[in-house]
Amino acid sequence: MPNTKGQPILLRMRLAFFFGPVFALFPFIASCSTTNGATPLGGSDDASVAPTGPSGLPCNVEKVFVEHCQQCHSAAPKFGAPMPLVTHADLIAAAKSDPTKSVYDLVSARIKDDAKPMPQPPNARLDASQVSAVDAWVAAGAPESSAGCTTTTTPSADGGTTPPSVTPGTPGPLSCTPNLAIIPAGAWTMPKTTKDEYVCFGVDVTVPTKKQVIAFAPRIVNSTIVHHVLLYQTPLAVDPAHTPCGAGGGSGWRMMYAWAPGGPNMTLPPEAGFPLEGTTHYAVQVHYSNIGGLDGQTDTSGFDACTTDELRANDADVLAFGTVNINIPARGTLDRTCDFKVPAAVGTVNLVAAFPHMHKLGTAIETTQLPADGSAPVSLGRQAQWDFNNQLWFGIGTTAKPGDTIRTRCAWANPTDTAVRFGEKTEDEMCYSFTMYYPKISVGAWNWQAPAFASSCRNTQ
Ligand code: HEC
Structure with a gap:
């Protein structure tokens, strides 16, 4: 059985946001897919x-x-x-x-x-x-x-x-009934004197037979101190107890969904689901903010998910475009443009949504698909003025074919006296555009970071 601690909350009111090919339900995204623009999801x-x-x-x-x-x-x-x-x-x-x-x-x-x-x-x-x-x-x-x-x-x-x-500020109900709670076993108590804290906990989900996750929603319990929540899938189990963890993730942590006030739920297209087989390790990272110095604030926020054992035709997954080839000089700037050419072995994939991600020194990030057939470039998410505290999902809905180039540009400014390189820790930097897609790629040496490792980069300026 999945690790379902507690009852799924009853979500009422408001539309669940839906993206993927069924963009007609979400008119402003539908119009974007014809104007080559990825649009931030949310804004309710x-x-x-x-x-x-x-x-x-x-x-x-x-x-x-x-x-x-x-x-x-x-x-x-x-x-x-x-x-x-x-x-x-x-x-x-x-x-x-x-x-x-x-x-x-x-x-x-x-x-x-x-x-x-x-x-x-x-x-x-x-x-x-x-x-x-x-x-x-x-x-x-x-x-x-x-x-x-x-x-x-x-x-x-x-x-x-x-x-x-x-x-x-929180999204309304999912169109499915949540049956998997990715929530902590105990409560986090925010210290009165701490203004900001990033706190992580792990949840392992074990299933006897394959299932698919078809939707995620935030489960926000104490909105006084929750600033935003991130859901990662991780290669190893993460401590189930709330543990301060810095603003970065851990090694090999892959972003599955992230929510900030005003943001939407995440519902997969009807032909795809994230596979659950054996044991899946999740980690939740919550950014708590106690700017008012309140005493005794506790929280048990996490995520709800819907799973199904009526397996959909496609397994979905998340990959990272971008680069790990980052070295920002002390008291300097870096602006990199990195190209990943979709290999023949990967085949054609449907890109559903993207979450551009950098750390605190980032100033801009943008990913664009340059189709091999010469058709117009397609935006796969752009934050012209990167703000670490406001990270967004973009609905995309395009198809990447072998030979297409996926170009990611990242820029940083480093005011510190130390050069900064790629890494998961808060003080390291990143240039990942986490991109949700299907069908899941399973060729030989493929792993979700492969596009970012294999891209070739030049300095933009
Ligand atoms: C989704 C939540 C949210 C909404 C909606 C929102 N704010 Fe904010 N606001 C914040 C947060 C979080 C901060 C602190 C971080 C920052 O300054 O960016 C903030 C900070 C501010 C500050 C700076 C206060 C200071 O002392 O520096 C002002 C001014 C402000 N908001 C005005 C507004 C106004 C006006 C609106 C509506 C037109 C608005 N906000 C809507 C979350 C929100």
Whole structure:
């Protein structure tokens, strides 16, 4: 039996995101597959619980905060947000990161900051009219309003009297019923004095006969301190107890799914599933953020998955494009372009989704398919301004054929006095575009890192 500790949570409300060939369910991805652009998955329009008293904010400004900010900047802030954005008092307070400024000044800056935008990706940016509503109010000196427009939105089935049943910012139900819980045996207790911690635990899943995993969803228990969660498949078993583990992964850890607030569930196309045979080792890494110095915060977050024994036609897998050939000089920069030519032995594969991944010195990452038949290049995910704290999945939905070139460009800036090379540890660097695909490649010496090891690189600049 799979290692199913605890009952799968009952997920209600909202659409499960679905990608793969069934892009029609997700219109903006459908349009992208025809315009050669990979699009970040997520950006759901979550509802928040409206404040109970007058906020002191003008209604048009309050509406922006309720609809686009308060899934994180709620009265008790969530997902690592430093402060609430609920009342006039919250907005005129001194900013956490720079007490010489008011929160409203930073709000006005961050909603226009392309490098570190608020709302943070994958949540949609504010549109021009929302930005100008906030800016006009800030330009007027952020005056208090007596409008009393408190109940702006709480869209729920009964018209707004019941709070949403799913934590705002988390995705809704999977279309399947989760039957595998990848969760810790015990709880993690966040130290009061630790602002940020990366914590890992391992879960082994043993099956007597082959199954396939067909969907993953985050199981977020304490949204006050969870910043994001990553799910890896690992070559060896990982300690089941919560263990601080640095921001990198371990040796040979392969990203299967990752979730940050506003991000989608992961549902495989109906013709593919990740194989489970014998024992599969998973590791979960949770980034906890306790910027408010709260005492006694505990958490048992992890992942839910659906498995099936009605095996689908294709095993899916994750591979890494990119390079391991990285040496960023001390106090210098590096910009590499690396090509991997799809070998004949690999055959034709369907690329489903991609998760570009670097560590903290990364500044940009982009992967592009250059088809051998000369047809237009296809984007396989691009983060022009890499932000380690905002890593995104991109829906792709293209086919790679033998002879195609998969080109990954990675750039870094190294402000330290030591050269930095490839590695899994936080202080090392990476240039991996984890890419979900099927059918699983099983030729001779193939392993999931092969494209990154076999690519040939040149310095871009
Ligand atoms: C999905 C969660 C999330 C959403 C939605 C979100 N934020 Fe944030 N916000 C954060 C996190 C996490 C941080 C801390 C990290 C950082 O500064 O990037 C933050 C930081 C900020 C800061 C900087 C505070 C400081 O002291 O430096 C401002 C200003 C801000 N957010 C404004 C907004 C506004 C305005 C919105 C809505 C228009 C918004 N945020 C939506 C999560 C979110």
